[in-house]
Amino acid sequence: MNNSTIKQTLLLITYGVFIGLTVGGLIWITARPPQGVPILLAASSTASPLTVYISGEVVNPGVYKLPQGSRILDAINSAGGFLSDADKSGINLAEIIIDSSQIDIPSILGREDSSTGKVNINTATIDELEGLPGIGPTAARMIIEYRQSHGFFTSIDDIQKVEGIGPVTYEKIRNLISIGN
DSSP states (O other): OOHHHHHHHHHHHHHHHHHHHHHHHHHHHHHSOOOSOOOOOOOOOOOOOEEEEEEESBSSOEEEEEOTTOBHHHHHHHTTOBOTTBOOTTOOTTOBOOTTOEEEEOBSTTSEETTTTEEETTTOOHHHHHTSTTOOHHHHHHHHHHHHHHOSOSSGGGGGGSTTOOHHHHHHHTTTEEOOO
């Protein structure tokens, strides 16, 4: 082999090694896993606030916006808390609020309509309701739950809208109840 052929062969081998290293380096750079700490994006909260109307024996009755999952106690605290005449006995403070609810906090005054001696079904406690003929603990609780979710009864006949209070029970209690006019 002559000198010029050896130089050409060495030159071709050098170019081949250079091109091989360059291509291998590019493959290595593009194929390796990314480095650094991954960034996790938090999902944005799209839950809209609840709107609730609280009335009765609270410091500041009115409409309030509360976060999802709020309880009746949260609404009462938003309204400034109970007034001294508030009847807390029939209120489930741990109950979760449903959007557009009305929460009426009754007064300890006026549970019984003083002018007639009748039980005021808009403000009576469970014990007072149980004192009515045909009204047991379950029916009394259903009456209170109904008025908490639907507001005050507007006539004594409306008590028949409560599940479990039919015409027979209504006839037994209609002369013993009032709506506190």
